[in-house]
Amino acid sequence: MSDVSDAELVRQIQGGDAERYAALVQRHYGACLRFGLRMLGNPQDAEEAVQDTFVRAFRSLHRYQDRDRFRAWLFRILVNQCRSVLRRQQRRSRLFVPYELAEAAEPLEPADPCWGTAVQRALQQLSPPLREALLLRCVEELSYEEIAESTGAGASAVKMRAMRAREQMRRLLQEKQNA
Amino acid sequence: MRDPVWKDIEQELKREIPVDPAAVQRVMRRIRESPQPSWPVRAWHWFVRPRPVRISPLVGTLAAAAVAALLLVSARGPAGPPHRPGGRPLP
Numbered sequence A: 001m002s003d004v005s006d007a008e009l010v011r012q013i014q015g016g017d018a019e020r021y022a023a024l025v026q027r028h029y030g031a032c033l034r035f036g037l038r039m040l041g042n043p044q045d046a047e048e049a050v051q052d053t054f055v056r057a058f059r060s061l062h063r064y065q066d067r068d069r070f071r072a073w074l075f076r077i078l079v080n081q082c083r084s085v086l087r088r089q090q091r092r093s094r095l096f097v098p099y100e101l102a103e104a105a106e107p108l109e110p111a112d113p114c115w116g117t118a119v120q121r122a123l124q125q126l127s128p129p130l131r132e133a134l135l136l137r138c139v140e141e142l143s144y145e146e147i148a149e150s151t152g153a154g155a156s157a158v159k160m161r162a163m164r165a166r167e168q169m170r171r172l173l174q175e176k177q178n179a
Numbered sequence B: 001m002r003d004p005v006w007k008d009i010e011q012e013l014k015r016e017i018p019v020d021p022a023a024v025q026r027v028m029r030r031i032r033e034s035p036q037p038s039w040p041v042r043a044w045h046w047f048v049r050p051r052p053v054r055i056s057p058l059v060g061t062l063a064a065a066a067v068a069a070l071l072l073v074s075a076r077g078p079a080g081p082p083h084r085p086g087g088r089p090l091p
Helices: A006-014 A018-040 A043-063 A067-092 A100-104 A113-125 A128-139 A144-151 A155-178 B004-013 B022-033 B039-048 B057-076
Strands: none
Touching (some): A006 A067, A018 A043, A018 A128, A018 B022, A043 B022, A067 A144, A113 A128, A113 A155, A128 A155
């Protein structure tokens, strides 16, 4: 199962074998959930965004053409889904509680919970475009061109955002790390 | 040399998130319950979806030559009445 490429799975699904989609979901769910959680800050919203992303991706799969870049295509949908959730969060004026992440989702507890909480807190201080660029580039390792397609920004703007985000994170966490 | 602060941040950000084993099943259940597009819609998408085509240089050259020959023949138009060597049409 694992040696079947995304492209081959997509081809099989487009050929009518919808059940093969489970393999794609299995393969990419973890990375999508990590991105959702880092972007949105709470597990419930992240889970909802990721579930909706996979359902939307399936419904759009008949339009999907670029079979070799399924992951980037999936993240494009996820980015839009996370943006919708962020807008909804803002409308509700629900404030993010940084430590909620470590408390609500027990499996997330890092080796050093304080460090994990501090990293998530710093991440939430970045603006959403910076956060997106940082996570897609440094965590999910998408190319600048793929991120540009996912976010609708130019490749050079994405590069700049990722660099600025990285610098801000570093500055925010340097003291904590030294302590 | 890599920045040690950034290395720790990156390590934390890249930490894998455990996935609920039922999550995949939830996605698949939602997909099974959602209505499928009708067959004409699916057929249309099948027809309009571009596909990569691989051809050898030989076949490519032959195809190009065939297209050029067709264009040449169609540009000359239908054959007119035969001409004398002097240029006047034969009666």
